[in-house]
Amino acid sequence: LPNELRRDYILDRYAIIASARMRRPTDFSIPPKVETGEKCPFCVGNEKATPPADLLLIRSDNGITYSKDSEGERTSNWLVRCFPNLYPATEPSAEAPPPSEPLRPLRVAYGYHEIIVESPNHQEHPGQARVEQLQLSLEATLILMRRFVGDVRIRYVQLFRNHRKEAGASLSHTHSQIIALDSIPRNISEELEGFKKHRKTEGDCPYCEIIERERDSPREVFENEDFFVLAPWASISPFELWILPKRHEADILKITRTDVTALAKTLRSTLGAISKLLGDMPYNYGFHTSPKGLDSTDYHWHLEIYPKLSIWAGFELSTGVYINVTPPEVAARSLRESVKDEWSSLC
């Protein structure tokens, strides 16, 4: 097979799908995780090692209660615990940096940087979590995202997750993070631009069209009533996966409670199937959602999963073109049955 140079559905971004140097699922050797046994600051009982929680989900007689720590105190009977990152990338401080100079544009890194401890159980990662627990952590995420969007200066809120040290997680206790920004970040800008261009020429939401066109294609991984999972056409790394809501909606904050449950189950099935296939794979994922104030017709929120199975090296860094040694068709084929099985076991 000749290597293919594939362009993304809507971005001006290219991947070389290198069949000539193909790596199959069995070619990836993922080293087993080494637990350090150090005292974990995210585990129950060690809450003093972190800032006071600004959101706690706690089980009560009436269901789930929302709460927070007071300054000197720490609550320990939480199900999900959220607090500002001790070493934040962005902060809501008013302190201004020195003024920009020519060629050296600068402003303060304004925003919020939050940690979401997704479970009291150290190892309850999304690929093996109880669905109710995953649902709770998604709910906490949405509450925080709404809170940050409430700041008039905030334009975009990024939820992301780093799984394992190799993918940038400095602690192994299951957690995700939010960084809120006062501008629309580059990748989302580019998606919005590609979206607009596509709608202008084709008249439709490109993501809705991706679902239609990739349904029953060799890149489809899984579909249920609410979500569509695929290995995208121009995947920039092996086993890249997208989870798309089938009902068009720009903003994840408009998601219904039923859809949160379906998202939790879809995510659990997808990540569960990957770990059955490849072991405990290092990965990152992130929500891509509408910046504040956009119309519902201007975007289509989704979740992108970026496995850390290959290294972007000198060629990728210099050119912005990605060599991917596992065609998305191979990734999709090797996951299809397994995601279905995982899903069935949850229903």
Added chain:
Amino acid sequence: LPNELRRDYILDRYAIIASARMRRPTDFSIPPKVETGEKCPFCVGNEKATPPADLLLIRSDNGITYSKDSEGERTSNWLVRCFPNLYPATEPSAEAPPPSEPLRPLRVAYGYHEIIVESPNHQEHPGQARVEQLQLSLEATLILMRRFVGDVRIRYVQLFRNHRKEAGASLSHTHSQIIALDSIPRNISEELEGFKKHRKTEGDCPYCEIIERERDSPREVFENEDFFVLAPWASISPFELWILPKRHEADILKITRTDVTALAKTLRSTLGAISKLLGDMPYNYGFHTSPKGLDSTDYHWHLEIYPKLSIWAGFELSTGVYINVTPPEVAARSLRESVKDEWSSLC
């Protein structure tokens, strides 16, 4: 210090310089390299393990001779040895892939993918190479780049180098690679666009202006008669470094023989100083040069060095905004004296 959101000199690309979570040079722990002792296909005597060389630099009575292997034979007395990658990302094949479908643009990955074995000595990496040897490998690189540019279909030729496994090198024998493409890659397109925009508003080559404005700034690392080394303003990773030629020239292929020597010495001093400071750091580097057919006024070639000291995780992958925990000013300060010393020792 507040974290700063810095925009690149000319790209619409942002880095959060996170002083709040600053990592100093001594905070980086680079694991020592483990040599596997496996038979190295790039070492002298093992040439049969690779395709025939299409460029050999050999010492003769009259200086350096250029040669190549014939199909069944292999030459062993080479100083630099170049051959097509056994698992190429791009190939000069004429075979066409299936036609593009809507939303799924596609063409064949046309081009050349070449390995340059930079020395017969397994470990003679640029940070510790003899200057004459480094000069020879740069000369071989330029000969190949010129050869690929000669193909009418080729638009851009990318030289890059991956140092150590952590930075994507699958073999530890000192080598670099070339991938020639039939289109201008994304990052270079963006630089050309930023270049054009800057020239339109400021009237000048932005890279010439960077040299002027960063001279004696806290980001200057080193300057000699021909080159300027700096830690760029919006560095997207710790210890990112650029080497800029002081004489304006768009196309590295127009470099003079004297400048090749100066480049070899500058590269040797810069990488030598880094390894004195941080140990044998994994890194990538790449030339950024003019696509074929551009005017000399339209670009300014340079070399970008990307150390692999941090992991781009969920935030970077989702947003395209980079968190950098080592301000370029800290990187520059810690290297300045050492690069000067290395340079002096070569002169």
